[in-house]
Amino acid sequence: xxxxxxxxxxxxxxxxxxxxxxxxxxxxxxxxxxxxxxxxxxxxxxxxxxxxxxxxxxxxxxxxxxxxxxxxxxxxxxxxxxxxxxxxxxxxxxxxxxxxxxxxxxxxxxxxxxxxxxxxxxxxxxxxxxxxxxxxxxxxxxxxxxxxxxxxxxxxxxxxxxxxxxxxxxxxxxxxxxxxxxxxxxxxxxxxxxxxxxxxxxxxxxxxxxxxxxxxxxxxxxxxxxxxxxxxxxxxxxxx
Numbered sequence: 001x002x003x004x005x006x007x008x009x010x011x012x013x014x015x016x017x018x019x020x021x022x023x024x025x026x027x028x029x030x031x032x033x034x035x036x037x038x039x040x041x042x043x044x045x046x047x048x049x050x051x052x053x054x055x056x057x058x059x060x061x062x063x064x065x066x067x068x069x070x071x072x073x074x075x076x077x078x079x080x081x082x083x084x085x086x087x088x089x090x091x092x093x094x095x096x097x098x099x100x101x102x103x104x105x106x107x108x109x110x111x112x113x114x115x116x117x118x119x120x121x122x123x124x125x126x127x128x129x130x131x132x133x134x135x136x137x138x139x140x141x142x143x144x145x146x147x148x149x150x151x152x153x154x155x156x157x158x159x160x161x162x163x164x165x166x167x168x169x170x171x172x173x174x175x176x177x178x179x180x181x182x183x184x185x186x187x188x189x190x191x192x193x194x195x196x197x198x199x200x201x202x203x204x205x206x207x208x209x210x211x212x213x214x215x216x217x218x219x220x221x222x223x224x225x226x227x228x229x230x231x232x233x234x235x236x237x238x239x240x
């Protein structure tokens with residue numbers, strides 16, 4: 001039975017109309033700064049965000065749920081079921097903060113658990129917002145398989161305030177990989193603060209995970225939500 005379920009999941013994942021091959025970024029970074037605009041008039045900026053292709057030519061903006069809580073510098077937790085009503089829109093700003101790239105709305109997910117609440121599955125720490133078809137944020141291709149242990153990967157992020165809009169590539173190696181989460185040991189400390197939501201890519205610039213946390217004060221061990229599990233969560237909760 002388990003083999004049959006895994007076969008079905010693999011078939012569905014292979015049918016996802018994502019970008020088939022990694023594309024060069026050009027002058028536009030695939031990662032930006034999300035600015036949340038709330039229906040009560042407030043705003044909040046935290047972490048990083050990136051875009052993927054979804055079914056029926058939809059484009060989705062992804063970032064961790066914990067950005068709307070104390071882990072993201074917000075005073076209280078916004079419950080996942082309330083995000084679509086509480087967040088009016090999300091502006092994605094350039095890494096230098098000097099240019100609006102795109103505005104995403106509405107919120108699409110109503111379940112989830114911030115990673116600091118230890119649900120046991122890092123892919124539950126996820127928010128998704130609808131992007132317009134004219135979105136200029138480059139789409140990251142999802143890796144179709146769980147990233148193997150030993151793979152060289154890069155966290156795409158930037159120290160803020162940034163002087164330019166090109167993401168820095170922080171290298172590391174995958175030391176553990178499970179459907180519930182991956183662990184990466186960095187070559188050197190990740191100096192870019194507020195990197196939650198930063199995409200983690202392989203040598204083909206495919207998304208293998210989304211950064212959701214770190215271990216230790218030196219920011220040398222990074223935790224990520226695997227691309228395969230992010231896809232499964234989105235597939236369960238979104239219309240196709």
